[in-house]
Amino acid sequence: MKIQLALDRLSREECLQLIKQTEESIDWIEVGTGVIKEYGMSIVKEIKNLYPKKIVVADMKTCDAGKFEAVQAFESGADITTVMAFSADKTITDTLEVAKQYGKRIMVDLLGVTEQNRISELEKLGVDLVSLHFGKDMQQEGEMHIDLFLLLEKNSSFEVAVAGGINLDSLPNILARNPTTVIVGSAITKAENSIEVAKKMKGMMEEYEVNH
DSSP states (O other): OEEEEEEOSOOHHHHHHHHHHHTTTOSEEEEOHHHHHHHTTHHHHHHHHHOTTSEEEEEEEEOSOHHHHHHHHHHTTOSEEEEETTSOHHHHHHHHHHHHHHTOEEEEEOTTOOOHHHHHHHHHHTOOEEEEEOOHHHHTTSSOOGGGGGGGTTOTTSEEEEESSOOTTTHHHHHTTOOSEEEEOHHHHTSTTHHHHHHHHHHHHHHHHHHO
């Protein structure tokens, strides 16, 4: 089980400082959509150059121009780029084709998807990595809905990353669903002691894997 540090609504300096502080506890580094909009692809390139052994996720949230945006991400050093599940099938297949050419991966963001039919369609398109995403605006209305996992009950072939206000208190409920990757943002990035929180979360994940 991996921990993905989501860097969003942060300055370049804050991003670099947080990665340095939590490097030993995190597996994947997500350059958030807001950070990419602020600094462009140069920050993706900079982070990959500084941490070549880490998996770098460019959270592009692509919903059109799939081929172009996937090339942008991979040419900048991203190992994974994100595409929205509600995109046209052609957009998704184009990004998957580019990923294949570069030896990289596509993560399909299920934000807004409520029908299992769409999950089946994604599987047929060749998608193998998805993220269950409880959006930032939705988080203001309450805790993450475990119901989200019901979408994937019949499609256990996916690698699943899960995001949405996950913190030390909610992590045990998430671990019980056995995702392959847990995406953590503000619980670490806004913490008084980011190093300690990242260590605790990674420790909880490792302990869960040993005991299950």
